[in-house]
Amino acid sequence: MRTIIRLLAGLATTAALLFPAHAADKYITVASTTSTEQSGLFGHLLPKFTAKTGIEVRVIAQGTGQALKTGRQGDADVLFVHDPVAEKKFVEEGYGVGRREVMYNDFVVVGPKSDPAGVKGAKSTAEALKRIADAQAGFASRGDKSGTHAAELRHWKAAGVDVAAASGSWYRETGSGMGPTLNTAAAMEAYSLTDRGTWLNFKNRKNLEIVFEGDPSLFNQYGVILVNPDKHAHVKKDMGQTFMNWLTSAEGQQTIADYKINGEQLFFPNYKPGS
Amino acid sequence: MNDFSDAFATALSLILNLDQDLAEIVLLSLRVSLTAVLVAAVIGLPLGAALALFRFPGRSAAIVIVNALMGLPPVVVGLVVYLLLSRSGPLGPLGLLFSPAAMIIAQAVLVTPIVAALTRQVVEDLWAEYEEQLRSLGATPARAIGTLLWDGRFSLVTAVLAGFGRASAEVGAVMIVGGNIAHVTRVMTTTIALEVSKGDLALALGLGIILIALSLAVNGAASLIRETARRYQGALA
Numbered sequence: 001m002r003t004i005i006r007l008l009a010g011l012a013t014t015a016a017l018l019f020p021a022h023a024a025d026k027y028i029t030v031a032s033t034t035s036t037e038q039s040g041l042f043g044h045l046l047p048k049f050t051a052k053t054g055i056e057v058r059v060i061a062q063g064t065g066q067a068l069k070t071g072r073q074g075d076a077d078v079l080f081v082h083d084p085v086a087e088k089k090f091v092e093e094g095y096g097v098g099r100r101e102v103m104y105n106d107f108v109v110v111g112p113k114s115d116p117a118g119v120k121g122a123k124s125t126a127e128a129l130k131r132i133a134d135a136q137a138g139f140a141s142r143g144d145k146s147g148t149h150a151a152e153l154r155h156w157k158a159a160g161v162d163v164a165a166a167s168g169s170w171y172r173e174t175g176s177g178m179g180p181t182l183n184t185a186a187a188m189e190a191y192s193l194t195d196r197g198t199w200l201n202f203k204n205r206k207n208l209e210i211v212f213e214g215d216p217s218l219f220n221q222y223g224v225i226l227v228n229p230d231k232h233a234h235v236k237k238d239m240g241q242t243f244m245n246w247l248t249s250a251e252g253q254q255t256i257a258d259y260k261i262n263g264e265q266l267f268f269p270n271y272k273p274g275s
Numbered sequence: 276m277n278d279f280s281d282a283f284a285t286a287l288s289l290i291l292n293l294d295q296d297l298a299e300i301v302l303l304s305l306r307v308s309l310t311a312v313l314v315a316a317v318i319g320l321p322l323g324a325a326l327a328l329f330r331f332p333g334r335s336a337a338i339v340i341v342n343a344l345m346g347l348p349p350v351v352v353g354l355v356v357y358l359l360l361s362r363s364g365p366l367g368p369l370g371l372l373f374s375p376a377a378m379i380i381a382q383a384v385l386v387t388p389i390v391a392a393l394t395r396q397v398v399e400d401l402w403a404e405y406e407e408q409l410r411s412l413g414a415t416p417a418r419a420i421g422t423l424l425w426d427g428r429f430s431l432v433t434a435v436l437a438g439f440g441r442a443s444a445e446v447g448a449v450m451i452v453g454g455n456i457a458h459v460t461r462v463m464t465t466t467i468a469l470e471v472s473k474g475d476l477a478l479a480l481g482l483g484i485i486l487i488a489l490s491l492a493v494n495g496a497a498s499l500i501r502e503t504a505r506r507y508q509g510a511l512a
Contacts, residue, residue: 074362179472204474
C-alpha cells in the first residue's frame, strides 16, 4: 500500500509539473447544488462577481448531501446549498462558519398533462401527494440525499405516506440529479417534485407540466457557508468571505433578482443581516 | 427519429461554427486522455514485457490480476483517487483534487492495466518465437525486453490505442475527481452527462457524435503512421 501511495505521489508530482497550477490565478471552489447550476443562475451571477473582484469561482454541482460531504472533507471553500436543517447541523458540528441565508425559490409538482391522480385541484402539498399515493400513480424521486430529496421526504411524511414501502412499485428512486430524474419522469409519465429553476430550464418535458404550485410549504431556502478554516487551514477564507459578502450585498441580491427565464424570475433574494 | 437528425444538425453546426467552448472542451479531453495514455504506456509497456519474460513465484497470479484490472470500474477508480487526493486524504496537501492533473492520474490508473496486459501477450508470443535465436546471441530475458518491445511495436500500438479508447470514453472517474467545473475540468464525456441532465438530448447526442469522430481521427492517424512506418521499413529491407 505504501509503495502504491509513493507511486501515486510520484505520478501526482509529475502531473503537477506537467500542468502547473496557475499560482497567479485567484479562484475559490464552491460546492453547490445541481439546481443552481442547471437553472443557469451561476452563468448569470458569477461573471459579474468575477468582473468586480477578479476572483474566479469554480463550481462543482452536486446534490446538497454530497456538497456538504465535500465541505466536510475540506475540498471546497464555500458551500451554496439548500437544506437549512442539514446546513445548521453542518455548522453546529464545526465544519462550517458564517452561514447566511441568501435567497429562495420554490418547488413545484410536475406530472402528466392528463393528471391521472387528480392533483390539480389539491388544496395543499400534503393533499396533492396523498392523491398521487392513493392513485398509486408513478412518482419519480431523486433518491440521492439532495436538498430536493430531503424536502420531498418531509412532504411525504406530512402527507402520512410511507414511500419506503412503495419504493420499486409506483415510487421510483432514480438516485440521480434533478435533470435525469425529470428525464425519467417524462419517459414514464410520472409525477415528480422539482425546483422551479431546473424545470424552467429543462428541455425534454415531453408530456409533463406543472400540476401543483404556490403552496407556502414549497418554499426552498438557499444558504451559503464558509468551510471552517480552523478545520482546514488551506480554505481560502478571505476570498470565500468576499464571495459571501457580495452575494448578500445590495448589488449581489439585485443580480439574483434580475435572473429571469422567459421573463419569469427564478430566485428571490431574502438575506436579512443576522440571519 | 427526430432526435437523431437534430443531433447531427447540432453536431454539424457546432463544428462549422468552431464553437469556442466546444474547442476548449475537446482540447482538454485530448490533453487529459493523451497524457494519461502516455503515462500508462511508460509504466505499462515495460511492466507487461517484464511479466512476459521473467519467471518468478506468483507470476500466473500476477498475470490474472493484471488481466482482471483491465475491467476496473471507472467510478471506483475515481472514488479511490478522490479519497487519496482529497484534502483529508494522504495526498491532500498537493491540492490536486478538481484539477486536470487529478483526471490524468485517474485515467492513467484505468489505462495502465490494459496496456500492461496486452503488452504481456504480445511480448510473450514474440519470445516464444525468438527465444532460441535471442539466447544464441547471448540475450537474457532482461536484455531482450527492449528488443522485443521494438519488434512488437506495431502490435503494441493497438494496445496503446485500446487504452486511449478507454480513457477518452469514460465519464465516471473524471466526473468524481474533476468535478466537471466549467472551463477548468469540463471534458467531452462530462459535458454530455451535463446536457443529458438539462434534458438537451440533441446537444448531448451531437457532442457524442463529435467524440466518436475524434476517436476515429486519433485511431486513423495511428493507423496511418503505422502503415507508413511499415512501408518505409519494407523499402529498407
